[in-house]
Amino acid sequence: LKLFEQAVPEIAEGLVSIKAVARDAGRRSKIAVVSTDTNVDPVGACVGMKGTRVQMVVQELRGERIDIVEYSIDKSRFVANSLKPAEIKSVELSPDGKSAVLVVRDDQLSLSIGKNGLNVRLAGELTGVDIDIVSESELQENEQQLKEQLMAIPGVGEQLADQMLEQGLFTYEDIIEMGVEALEKIEGIGEKKAEKIIEETRKLYEALMSEEPEGE
Secondary structure: OHHHHHHOHHHHOOOEEEEEEEEEOOOEEEEEEEEOOOOOOHHHHHHOHHHHHHHHHHHHOOOOEEEEEEOOOOHHHHHHHHOOOOOOOEEEEOOOOOEEEEEEOHHHHHHHHOHHHHHHHHHHHHHOOEEEEEEHHHHHHHHHHHHHHHHOOOOOOHHHHHHHHHOOOOOHHHHHHHHHHHHHOOOOOOHHHHHHHHHHHHHHHHHHHHHOOOOO
16 A cells, blocks of 8 residues: 555545455465545556556566456445456446455456456455356356246246246246245236146246255
8 A cells, every 4th residue: 555655645645545355375466446536547547657656566576467447335336346357247236245256258257357366356355255256158058948947847848947047036946935926016916826837836946956866
C-alpha cells in the first residue's frame, strides 16, 4: 500500500483509496480501488500513463504481477471486476452474497481461472465471495441435461421443462420441496396438473434413490 501511495499522488491526496487487497507474494496481487471524485478514474490513476505508475510498484516487487480493479458496492459488479483481465458474461450471486457462479466465453475460461487457479482464488479473497466459473458451453450442456431430466417426468414436454427451469425448478428434489405453489406459477398449470406432476416426480425420485448403491 505504501508503494502505491508513493507512486500515485491521487492516493496520497485522498482522491483514490484502496478498498481491498489480495496477494500471493512474488506471483500476483489484486487491488480494488475506488475514487471519491467522479472526475478521477481510480484504475487509470493507479496504472498511470502507459502503465508507468503500476510499473514502478511492479519493479519494487521484483516483477510481481498486479491487477488493479475498480471496487463497487454492487457485489455482482465487484465480483465481475475482480476477475479482470478476463471478460465475464454474467454473475449469479447467491442470496446471502457469499458465493457466485460466473459465466464466461469458452475462450476466456483459462484466463479467468488463471495458472493453477491463482486468478480466481485471488478474486475470491479480494471480494470475500466463493467464486465458481463455468464456460458458456458447459452451461449449455448442464442446462440440456437438466432439461432432459425434467422431460422424463410424464406430462412434461420441452416447453414446460423450459418454464420450470425459469422458475428455478432444476431437479426432482426442487419440484418436491417447492411443491404445488411453485408449479402453479407456470402458465397453464392448475392445481390438479401440479399435483400430478409432483406425484410422478416423487415416483421417479424414489426409483432413482433405490438404484443408488448403499453407502453413497
